[in-house]
Amino acid sequence: VRGHFRPEFLNRLDEIVLFLSGGDRVRLSADGLSTVGTPEHVYDPWHYPSDWVVEGFSPEGPKIVRHGGYFYLITAVGGTAGPPTGHMVIAARARSIHGPWEDCPANPLVRTRDRSERWWSRGHASLVEGPAGDWWALYHGYENGYWTLGRQTLLDPVAWTADGWFKMMGGDLSRPLAKPKGGSAMPHGMALSDDFQAPALGTRWSFFRPRPNETDRLSVANGTLTLTASGTAPVDSAPLLLIAGDTAYRFDCEIEIDPGTTAGLLLFYDDTLYCGLGFDQERFVTHQYGQERGRPHNPHGHRMRLRVTNDRHIVTFDTSGDGGRTWARFDRGMEVSGYHHNVRGGFLMLRPGLYAAGTGNARFRDFRFTAL
The missing domain is CATH 2.60.120.200 (Jelly Rolls)
Structure with a gap:
């Protein structure tokens, strides 16, 4: 839940709930600006095998997406930094926002499995729908050997499967996405040089x-x-x-x-x-x-x-x-x-x-x- 709610949207809701880390949630007031009652535990996040090398369980950053008659709950586990193989993305779904939640059989949907991979500690995914009905996952990771560059944003195409789940289709993340068929590569990047002709606070500095x-x-x-x-x-x-x-x-x-x-x-x-x-x-x-x-x-x-x-x-x-x-x-x-x-x-x-x-x-x- 971010920002403010339009009144006409609020009028269509019986209640508003905010999902929290650890599988908890809390009800919000009608204007979305305060909590009602105390947090309640509604979901036990999927747990990886005990011998995996991670930073810690740390289920956090839940995100809700509604698609095809299901609510999908996407959560990060394994720790955000620490060992390169720690962070990962898991998903669960339910017909109702109140559950019960069913874990995705393909969990984890995203994970760095070996330190030799190009991107480490991949996790915290958000699903977004593109203008053509295409779906994408945005998540972050550290570039191999370059924790100094911080967490960078990765974009992964998403496919919905016949059984109603979704999977990441990025493949080899050591290469950029191919340009569209018949098209040209999109321009990207922002020049960092500055001739100081105008202030650039917030955009460059x-x-x-x-x-x-x-x-x-x-x-x-x-x-x-x-x-x-x-x-x-x-x-x-x-x-x-x-x-x-x-x-x-x-x-x-x-x-x-x-x-x-x-x-x-x-x-x-x-x-x-x-x-x-x-x-x-x-x-x-x-x-x-x-x-x-x-x-x-x-x-x-x-x-x-x-x-x-x-x-x-x-x-x-x-x-x-x-x-x-x-x-x-x-x-x-x-x-x-x-x-x-x-x-x-x-x-x-x-x-x-x-x-x-x-x-x-x-x-x-x-x-x-x-x-x-």
């Missing part, structure tokens, strides 16, 4: 854990993003981040700072696990494991171009004092394959970002992102 009025720190005009410094380091400065889904990429940006400001580029998981390179007018500052470490001399002063390369978890930094015409390799490399949920928790991802700490302002220009 977002602050990490923004505080009230956080957006007051930011302005964009004439090819420059100006960010007012906050905090003492990335840990408390609410960095500005974007989502990158590539396994190897490079990003660079020109940065100009005021006296008292420290600014730079980051690979940021959360406020205790990040790395990157920043500078003030006199020194660089390296960030590693969420800590501020070496501070070698800065030969470029208050303005330079920084570049970060993340090549399948191997990170290098380069600096330029002539606008990117020539680059010098910074003497600090890092390996970041452990910057992810199974180490830190939080269900986040390692994201490229900008930060400004201390006092004054930092001005960022010509942000370029390139997949490698």
